[in-house]
Amino acid sequence: MSEKPKKFEKKNLLYLVIAGLALVIIILLASWVVISNNSGATTEETGTTAKVSSSASSSSTSKYVEGKDYTVKYSNDGIIDKASVDEALSHVGLNNFDDDIDKNSGNYAKFELYFNKSKNAIVEKLYENGYQNNEPTVIIAYDLSTKKQIEGHIGRLYYDNMPLVYTWTNNTVQ
Structure with missing residues (x-):
């Protein structure tokens, strides 16, 4: 009257491995977002585009200074509001320029944001x-x-021929 246990199939193992990897990726992304904090950036409206000036650059906690170590350019005038661009940057933790420049953290040369x-x-x-x-x-x-x-995959249809609304460039890259 006892039932035979189900045979463990190779495809079940594959699903288990994929689920485990997905969980690890989610945990890493979540911790990256939590660790990244706001750089204390404030906005200053100058004409048709917004310019970011970092109040943290004058404090002893910031290692990098805008204009010298990195350049920020908003080109969103008439396309999308600056708050939406900043929201997208904050969501993935790209608003802490010290971390983005550091070779141990971000190690980024530049970011480009396009609006679809x-x-x-x-x-x-x-x-x-x-x-x-x-x-x-x-x-x-x-x-x-x-x-x-x-x-999922973000293909060229998402950004080809779309307006560039934000550029951050690391000036410390050789």
Whole structure:
């Protein structure tokens, strides 16, 4: 009257491995977002575009200074509001420029953010130091409607021929 135990199949093991990897990735992303904190940036409106000036650069906690170590350019005038761009940057922790420049943390050379109006999404192209052929290291899309990162592959249709609304450049890269 006892039932035979189910045979463990190879495909079940594959699903288990995939689920485990997904869990590890989610935990790492969540911890990265939690660890990244706001750099104390304040906005200063100058004409048609917004310029960021860091109040932290004058304190002893900031290692890097805007204009010398990195450059920020908002080119979102008439396309999307600055708050939405900043929201997308904060969501993935790209608003702490000290961490983004540090070779032990971000090690980024530049970020480019594009606005996809039809999908109401901001596409973030991240370039690590040493990138080649103008190819980004990571591409992330943030859905402004759901306030969540878009899962899955972000193809060229998300950002080709879309307006560039933000650029951050690491000036310390040789």
